[in-house]
Amino acid sequence: MPAKPAKPRKGGPGPKRLKNFSTKEDEILCSAYLNVSKDPIVAVNQSTGSYWARITAYCEEHNCPRSKSSLQHRWGDIQKDTSRFCGFYAEVERKNQSGKSEDDKARNYTL
Numbered sequence: 001m002p003a004k005p006a007k008p009r010k011g012g013p014g015p016k017r018l019k020n021f022s023t024k025e026d027e028i029l030c031s032a033y034l035n036v037s038k039d040p041i042v043a044v045n046q047s048t049g050s051y052w053a054r055i056t057a058y059c060e061e062h063n064c065p066r067s068k069s070s071l072q073h074r075w076g077d078i079q080k081d082t083s084r085f086c087g088f089y090a091e092v093e094r095k096n097q098s099g100k101s102e103d104d105k106a107r108n109y110t111l
Contacts, residue, residue, distance in 0.1 A: 025066070029074060052068050
């Protein structure tokens with residue numbers, strides 16, 4: 001049976017995909033989160049749309065021109081990895097092994 005021809009995409013080629021986030025861009029995104037979410041004037045009294053609009057604007061001001069969607073997805077990855085790290089760290093702290101330095105405790109979990 002012959003292969004079916006691929007269907008053409010609707011709406012043209014679409015936006016160009018950018019390269020992966022750099023460490024500097026991650027730092028800018030984290031800084032944007034701290035500046036926007038910890039703002040004592042607006043803080044929790046902002047809608048999701050205005051929250052991400054402010055994050056996007058902050059990133060653009062600091063030479064990180066990413067789309068709102070891209071920033072949201074990257075922030076989700078950062079939150080997931082941070083939560084995972086905090087879980088491992090809490091597990092190490094709960095063990096409360098006497099006579100071991102912080103480096104010794106960490107070394108046990110990296111091997």
